Amino acid sequence: MSRLLARIRSRIEARTATWARPRAPEVLPVRFNRRRIYVLPTGFGLFFAALLAAMLLGALNYNNNPALLLALLLAGAAHTGLFAAHLQLSGLSITAIGAEPVSAGKPLQLRVHARAEPGRERRGLRLACGEHRASLSLDQGSGEAVIELPTQCRGWLEPGRLRIWTTRPLGLVVAWGYVWPDAPLLVYPAPETHGPPLPEGGGDRAIARVHPSGDDVHHLRAYRRGDSRRAIAWKPSARRNELLVREYEQPMGADIDLDWSLLGHLPYEQRIRRLARWVDDAERGGRRYRLMLPGQPALGPAQGASHRHACLKALALLPEGGGHG
Structure with a gap:
């Protein structure tokens, strides 16, 4: 019986979702009010309502004043619980959402930040994005919930409407509301699992970096804790x-050119996946690289987290279905 009632309630909620506010994406922050x-x-x-109705009918039928008083007290408590559940959400604000980009196929950690008006304790808040749920705890008026979302395709991921609800304090009613953030999340292309090594660096702009295991002496510096004893210059140390x-100084290869046009023999999506793999390989190897895509200015040469993000974002946002040759 309880399963049937829960199923009926979920269907009613699904019907109300079509006309419930908001009906379009909205800019955060968003504050929950009575509407x-x-x-x-x-x-x-x-x-509980059916049991209460039976108690009232029995008390009126047998003219039992204590039973009638108990039924009325329980009805008053249920009515107060309804308002208390409504107040759990009233004044709550969803201030921001965000997630670190991940490669397609890996779960994305969606973080939802919330803030509430002070002076009211809020417990038992839950948040859902589709079928994925998480608890929303508010300590000292603010907090966040983390929902793990699956990813399948590169590009922008629209989280859709988020549902916030609670059954506190008595569990007799569920109070809920929606927020539809206009904040798409970025999903990088999945890198190729098995592919060729990085292409050779082009041009004559060979660079070098300081490295303790290099070949040519670059300079002398003061000793720091953790330095190898073999690297100590004893004679200059004695003089000073x-x-x-x-x-x-360890020589590094020239800048690497990751050129879209040189992968014309590969299918469209595989080109994107290979370039994504090469971007990661170049970062792991500490190499400077330049990404060249059709119809876009070249990115780089550079290296680092910001350059990697710019390159993977450009690959993720390429048109679907082979828009470029």
Whole structure:
């Protein structure tokens, strides 16, 4: 019976979702007011209402004043619980959402930040994005919920409407509301799992970086804790009366060109996946690289987190279905 009631309630909520506010994406922050909060009885609440009706009928039929008083007290408590559940959401604000980009196929951690008006304790808040749920805890008036969303395709991921609800304090009713953030999330292309190594660097702009295991002495510097004893320059140290350490210069290859046009023999999506893999390989190897895509200015040469993000974002937002040759 409880399952049937829960199924009926979920269908009612699904019907109300089509006309419930908001009806379009909205800019955050968003504050919940009485026009955005909806209340329905839970399965336990319907059972409690039926039991209360039976108590009232029995008390009136047998003219039992104590039973009538008890039924009225329980009805008053249920009515107060309805308003208390509504107040759990009233004044709540969803201030921002965000997520670190991930490669397609990996779960994306969606973080939802919320803030509430002070002076009211809020417990038992839950948040859902589709079928994925999380708890929303508010400590000292603010907090966040983390929902793990699956990803399948590169590009922008629209989280859709988020549902916030609670059954506190008595579990007799469920109060809920929606927020539809206009904040798409970026999903990088999935890198190729098995592919060729990085292409050779082009041009004659060979660069070098300081590395303790290099070949050519670059300069001397003061000793730091953790330096190898083999790197200590004993003679210069004796002349200066302080420990000096040799730093070496390790030659690196020239800048790497990751050129879309050189992968014309591969299918469209596989080109994107291979370039994504090469971007990650170049970052792991500490190499400077340049990404060249059709119809776009070249990115780089550079390296680092911001350059990697710019390159993977450009690959993720390429048109679907082979828009470029």
